[in-house]
Amino acid sequence: MHKLQLIGCLLIVSLLLSGCWSKRELNELAIVTALGIDKVDDGFEISIQIVEPSEISAKQPSAGRSPVITYHERGKTVFEAIRKITTLAARKPYFSHLQIVVIGEELAKSNMVDVLDFISRDHEFRNDFNIIVSHEVNAKEVLSILTPIEKIPASKMLNSLQASEKVWGSVLTVNIDDLINTLSNNEESAVISAITMDGSKSLGMSQTNVQQAETSTLLKYIGLAIFKNGQQIGLLNAEDSRGISYLDNKIESTVEIISCPKEGTLTTEITHAQTKIKGRFEGNMPQLKVQITIEQNVGEVECMLNLGEKKTIEMINKRTEELIHKRIEHTLQILQQDYQVDVLSFGEVLHRKDPEKWKKIKKDWLAIFSEMPIHIEVNVKTQALGTMENFPVRNEKNMGE
Amino acid sequence: MSVSKGNDTSHINATEDCLHRSLAKNIKIIKQTLGNSDDIIIRQLVIDEAQNQSIAILYIDGLSDKTAISDAIIDKLLLNTNDFTIEHIKASCLTIGDVKDITQFMTLYQTLLNGDAVILIDNCVTGIATNTKHAKDRAVMEPSTESVIRGPREAFTETLRTNTALIRRKIKSPNLWIKSRIIGEVTQTDVSVMYINGIASDKIVAEVLARLDRINTDSILESGYIESYIQDAQLSLFPTIYNTERPDVIAGELLDGKIAILVDGTPFVLVVPALFTSFLQSAEDYYQNWMVSTLIRALRFFGISLALVAPSLYVAITTFHQEMLPTPMLISIASQREGVPFPAIVEALIMEVAFEVLREAGLRMPRTIGPAVSIVGTLVIGQAAVEAGVVSAVMVIIVALTAICSFLFPAYGLSNTVRVLRFPLMIIASMFGLFGVMFGVMIILLHLCSIRTFGVPYLSPFAPFILKDQKDAFILFPRKALLTRPRLINQKNMVRGHRYIAIKRRNQRDG
Numbered sequence: 001m002h003k004l005q006l007i008g009c010l011l012i013v014s015l016l017l018s019g020c021w022s023k024r025e026l027n028e029l030a031i032v033t034a035l036g037i038d039k040v041d042d043g044f045e046i047s048i049q050i051v052e053p054s055e056i057s058a059k060q061p062s063a064g065r066s067p068v069i070t071y072h073e074r075g076k077t078v079f080e081a082i083r084k085i086t087t088l089a090a091r092k093p094y095f096s097h098l099q100i101v102v103i104g105e106e107l108a109k110s111n112m113v114d115v116l117d118f119i120s121r122d123h124e125f126r127n128d129f130n131i132i133v134s135h136e137v138n139a140k141e142v143l144s145i146l147t148p149i150e151k152i153p154a155s156k157m158l159n160s161l162q163a164s165e166k167v168w169g170s171v172l173t174v175n176i177d178d179l180i181n182t183l184s185n186n187e188e189s190a191v192i193s194a195i196t197m198d199g200s201k202s203l204g205m206s207q208t209n210v211q212q213a214e215t216s217t218l219l220k221y222i223g224l225a226i227f228k229n230g231q232q233i234g235l236l237n238a239e240d241s242r243g244i245s246y247l248d249n250k251i252e253s254t255v256e257i258i259s260c261p262k263e264g265t266l267t268t269e270i271t272h273a274q275t276k277i278k279g280r281f282e283g284n285m286p287q288l289k290v291q292i293t294i295e296q297n298v299g300e301v302e303c304m305l306n307l308g309e310k311k312t313i314e315m316i317n318k319r320t321e322e323l324i325h326k327r328i329e330h331t332l333q334i335l336q337q338d339y340q341v342d343v344l345s346f347g348e349v350l351h352r353k354d355p356e357k358w359k360k361i362k363k364d365w366l367a368i369f370s371e372m373p374i375h376i377e378v379n380v381k382t383q384a385l386g387t388m389e390n391f392p393v394r395n396e397k398n399m400g401e
Numbered sequence: 402m403s404v405s406k407g408n409d410t411s412h413i414n415a416t417e418d419c420l421h422r423s424l425a426k427n428i429k430i431i432k433q434t435l436g437n438s439d440d441i442i443i444r445q446l447v448i449d450e451a452q453n454q455s456i457a458i459l460y461i462d463g464l465s466d467k468t469a470i471s472d473a474i475i476d477k478l479l480l481n482t483n484d485f486t487i488e489h490i491k492a493s494c495l496t497i498g499d500v501k502d503i504t505q506f507m508t509l510y511q512t513l514l515n516g517d518a519v520i521l522i523d524n525c526v527t528g529i530a531t532n533t534k535h536a537k538d539r540a541v542m543e544p545s546t547e548s549v550i551r552g553p554r555e556a557f558t559e560t561l562r563t564n565t566a567l568i569r570r571k572i573k574s575p576n577l578w579i580k581s582r583i584i585g586e587v588t589q590t591d592v593s594v595m596y597i598n599g600i601a602s603d604k605i606v607a608e609v610l611a612r613l614d615r616i617n618t619d620s621i622l623e624s625g626y627i628e629s630y631i632q633d634a635q636l637s638l639f640p641t642i643y644n645t646e647r648p649d650v651i652a653g654e655l656l657d658g659k660i661a662i663l664v665d666g667t668p669f670v671l672v673v674p675a676l677f678t679s680f681l682q683s684a685e686d687y688y689q690n691w692m693v694s695t696l697i698r699a700l701r702f703f704g705i706s707l708a709l710v711a712p713s714l715y716v717a718i719t720t721f722h723q724e725m726l727p728t729p730m731l732i733s734i735a736s737q738r739e740g741v742p743f744p745a746i747v748e749a750l751i752m753e754v755a756f757e758v759l760r761e762a763g764l765r766m767p768r769t770i771g772p773a774v775s776i777v778g779t780l781v782i783g784q785a786a787v788e789a790g791v792v793s794a795v796m797v798i799i800v801a802l803t804a805i806c807s808f809l810f811p812a813y814g815l816s817n818t819v820r821v822l823r824f825p826l827m828i829i830a831s832m833f834g835l836f837g838v839m840f841g842v843m844i845i846l847l848h849l850c851s852i853r854t855f856g857v858p859y860l861s862p863f864a865p866f867i868l869k870d871q872k873d874a875f876i877l878f879p880r881k882a883l884l885t886r887p888r889l890i891n892q893k894n895m896v897r898g899h900r901y902i903a904i905k906r907r908n909q910r911d912g
Contacts, residue, residue: 023834025745026719026738031731057736096724097731126724155728 030091033068034154036139037078037115038104044115045074045104046081047140048093049154056151066207067151070143078118095124099154100161101131101176102195104139105232113188113230120176127177130161133225135196135235142195145204145219157219161193164221169245169254170238171221183230185348187366189341191224191244194235228341236334243331246292246324247344249275255299258319264303268296268320271383279349281357286350286368289375290328296320297384307389313382321378328376340370419504424457424523430506431459441513448478454485457521464516466535473497474518474531487527490520499532511589538563544646546813549685556646561591561665564648568595568661571652576600582613590621591665595651600658602891605855609660609673624664624671631673634852634859638821640814641854643675650684658891674855674890678862678874681705683811686877694877702875704809708819709845711803712749713830713838715796719745721834737793746831748792752800753823755782760804857889 036047048071055067071089075081086092101119103112112133119125134142143153150156164171171193174182182190197219203209204217223241226234236244245251251273257265272295280287298307298316305312335341347365351358361368421427428443435441440462447455456478460470473496481494491500503509503519504527513519516534541563544556557564565579576598584592592613596606612631621627628642629635645651646668651661654672662671672679681701686694718725719734726734741748759778766774786792803823810816822845829837852859862870870887872878885895 023720023831024723026723026731026735027741029723029735031728031735033728051732051735053732053736054739055736056732094723097728099728124724152732 039107043076102139108232260303267300269299460518503528557668567648680815708806717830
C-alpha cells in the first residue's frame with residue numbers, strides 16, 4: 001500500500017510540475033500576422049498587424065470594420081517595444097501565427113542583425129515566417145495598407161511572395177532560419193526580397209482602398225535587396241533578381257523573351273531549371289563554373305516562324321541560351337564588381353572542394369571573388385510548343401504572300 | 402449444485418423430507434408450502450374405484466402445456482385400469498418424452514416451478530415428474546441491438562432452451578457440450594455454459610464453472626448479474642466479458658475456443674474471455690469482402706479514438722497550443738469564439754452533458770414523444786445555443802462528431818466506457834493541455850495492458866504482440882488465410898483448416 005501511495009504521489013507531482021501553464025482562451029489572443037521593425041532615433045519602432053477574427057471569418061462581417069488593426073510602439077529594444085504594445089492593444093499579442101516580418105529600409109541600411117536575435121530567440125515565434133525589407137517606405141507604412149481579396153495584408157504579402165517566387169523568380173522566400181544560416185556562413189551577406197508601396201499612403205490606409213475595383217494603393221515586390229555585413233548595400237532590379245534566382249537554383253518556372261530573326265519577339269516558358277555550381281583550384285587560383293540546364297516551352301510567338309522545323313527550335317534554344325547567359329553574366333558582374341559580395345555561397349563550394357587551399361584564400365576571398373572569371377554554361381532544351389504548332393491565322397496570311 | 406443451502410429456505414424446512422405415503426398428507430404439505438397460490442393446479446383423480454386408488458396431478462397454470470397434460474397424462478391414466486405401480490405407469494402408460502422420479506419435496510417444488518407436471522400416487526413415496534414445460538415465450542426475432550445488412554436475422558430469446566437450440570443448429574458437433582447450473586436461491590435461474598470440447602481450453606472452462614459456483618445470491622435476473630459476479634477487473638470501466646444476442650456471433654466465438662454463458666430469462670448471452678478487439682469486430686466483418694471489412698475496422702479504431710479524445714483535443718489545442726492550428730483555421734475558430742462567455746472547457750462540458758442528457762432521454766422516453774426530444778435537442782440546444790452565442794459552432798461540430806463516432810461500435814459495452822472516460826480526459830486537457838491528454842491516454846493504455854480476462858491478456862494480440870493473430874484483429878485476412886485459432890485462448894486445437902487440402906483432393910481426383 002505504501003508503494004502504491006508513493007507511485008500515486010509521483011504521478012500527481014509529474015502532472016503538477018510539468019505541463020503547459022500558458023493557458024489562454026482563443027478570444028484572449030491578439031493574433032499577430034505581420035511584424036514591422038523600423039529604426040528610429042532612440043531605438044526601434046515596432047508595428048504589429050493584428051487580425052480581427054470576426055471580420056475575417058466566413059460569416060457576414062459585422063460592420064465594415066477593418067479586418068486588421070495595426071499598432072505601433074517605440075522602445076529601446078524590440079522586446080521592450082513589443083511588451084509596451086500591451087498598453088495600447090486590446091489583448092496580448094500572440095506571435096505564433098506570424099506570417100511575415102518587414103524590416104524597414106532605414107534599419108536594413110544601418111544594421112539588421114541585432115533585431116534578428118530577438119526574433120529567433122523568443123519561443124513564441126515559430127521559424128516559418130518570411131522576412132522582407134521595405135523599399136522607399138518604412139515598415140510601419142507597409143503594415144498599414146489594406147489589401148483586397150486577401151483580407152489580411154500579411155497573407156497577401158506572403159502569397160504574392162510565394163507565387164512570384166514560383167512562377168516569375170524575381171523574389172526569394174527567406175525564412176528566419178535560412179536568413180540566419182546565410183548570414184552566419186557568408187560573412188553576414190544575404191539577399192532578401194524587397195517590397196514597396198505603389199500609390200498614396202493615406203489612401204492605402206483607409207477602407208476605401210479595398211472598396212473599389214481598382215485598388216489605389218498596392219504593395220508590390222520589386223526585387224532583391226543585397227546585404228553585406230548585415231547592412232543593405234543595394235537593390236537589384238527584377239532582371240538581376242531573376243539572375244540571382246537562377247544562380248541560387250531557385251527558379252521553378254519563369255518567362256524569357258527572345259527576339260526573332262527578323263522582327264518581333266518570342267516568349268518562352270521555363271518549366272525547369274537546374275543550376276550547378278562547380279569549383280576547383282588551378283594551382284592556388286580558384287575556378288568557378290556555373291552550369292544551368294533549362295527546359296522550356298514556347299509560350300507566345302509574335303513573329304513569323306515555322307515552329308515545325310527543327311532549325312527554328314534550335315534557333316530558339318540558342319537565343320534563350322544567349323539571353324540567359326547574358327543575364328547571368330550581368331548579375332555576376334554586379335555581385336563581383338559593384339557590390340563585391342558573395343551572397344550565393346560560392347566560397348562554400350570551393351571550401352567543400354578543397355578545404356586546405358580554401359583556408360589560404362579565405363581571408364582575401366572577397367577580393368579574389370570580385371576579380372575571378374566565372375565560366376557560365378547554359379543548356380536549353382525546348383520541350384513543347386503549347387497547344388498548337390503554328391498560329392493558324394498568321395500562317396494563312398503567310399501562305400498567301 | 403447450489404440447491405438448498407441458502408438462508409431463505411428456512412420456512413420450508415419440512416420440505417427437506419421425503420414424500421409421505423399418504424397422498425392427502427403430501428397435498429396438504431404442498432399447499433401449505435406454496436401458500437395456497439391459486440395458479441397451482443392440483444387435479445385429483447380416482448382411477449380405480451374398486452381399489453379406491455387415487456392419483457394427483459400437479460402443475461402450474463401458465464407454465465405447463467395443458468393439452469399435453471390432459472392428452473398424454475390424464476387421458477392415459479384413466480384408460481389404465483390394472484396396474485398402478487410407478488414402473489408400469491412410467492413404462493407403458495404415459496406418452497410423454499421425459500419423465501423422472503421424485504422422492505423429495507425440494508425436487509418436487511423445483512420441477513413444479515419449472516413448469517413440469519408432477520404425478521403423485523397414493524400409497525407411494527415416489528412421484529413422477531413429466532416434462533410439460535410450455536411457458537409463453539417470445540418468438541425468435543431479428544436482433545434489435547446488433548443489426549447487420551448481410552447475415553442471419555435471428556436473435557436469442559428469453560428462453561434458455563430456445564437459445565441453446567439456436568446454437569446447436571449452427572454447430573452440429575457432438576463436442577458442443579453444455580454444463581448447467583442453477584443460480585439464485587430465490588429465483589433458481591438456469592444458467593448454461595456452452596463450449597466445444599476439444600477446442601475450448603479445459604482450464605478456462607473449469608475456471609468459469611468454478612466462478613459460477615462461487616456465486617451466492619438470491620437472484621439472477623439478467624446475464625449482467627453473472628457478468629459482474631465473474632468478471633476479472635471489477636474496478637475497470639472496460640468490459641472484459643462480451644455479450645451478444647446473435648447466435649452466429651456465439652457460434653463464431655465458440656469456434657475460436659471461447660465459452661458462452663447462457664442465462665434463462667435474457668436474450669443476451671455472455672462470452673468469455675473477451676478481448677478488446679472483440680468489441681470492435683462485427684459479425685458482418687466475416688460475411689463481406691475482407692478488404693472492406695479491414696477498412697471498416699480501421700474506421701472503427703479511428704472512431705473510438707476520436708470519440709475518446711476529440712473534445713479533449715479541442716480543449717487542449719484551443720487553450721494551450723494555438724500554434725498547432727493552421728492560421729486560417731485559428732482565425733476561423735477564434736472568430737466563432739468571439740463573444741462566447743465561457744472558457745472552452747466549460748463550453749465543452751456543457752455541450753457534452755447536454756448531449757448525454759439527450760441521448761439518455763431518447764433511450765428512456767416513450768416512443769411517441771421521440772420527435773419532441775429531437776426537436777428540442779437539435780433546435781434548442783444546437784442551433785439556438787450557437788445563435789445566442791452561448792457556445793461556439795465548432796464546439797457543436799466536435800460534440801456531434803464525438804456522438805456519431807461513439808455509435809460506431811458494434812458492441813454497446815465499449816461505447817459506454819468511452820462515454821465515461823471522455824469527461825476526465827476533457828478536464829485533464831483543460832488543466833494540462835496536450836500533455837494532459839497524452840498522460841490520460843497513457844494511463845488508459847497502461848490500464849488496458851494490465852487487464853486479464855480469464856487469464857488472457859485483454860489487449861492481445863497487440864500486447865503481447867502475436868504476429869499470427871494479427872490476421873483477425875486490426876485487419877482481417879481473407880477467409881482462406883484464417884487457418885488457426887487465436888493463440889492465447891487455447892493451445893491444443895489450433896488448426897481450423899489447411900490451405901492446400903482442397904487442391905490436393907482435386908489433383909487426386911483428376912489423377
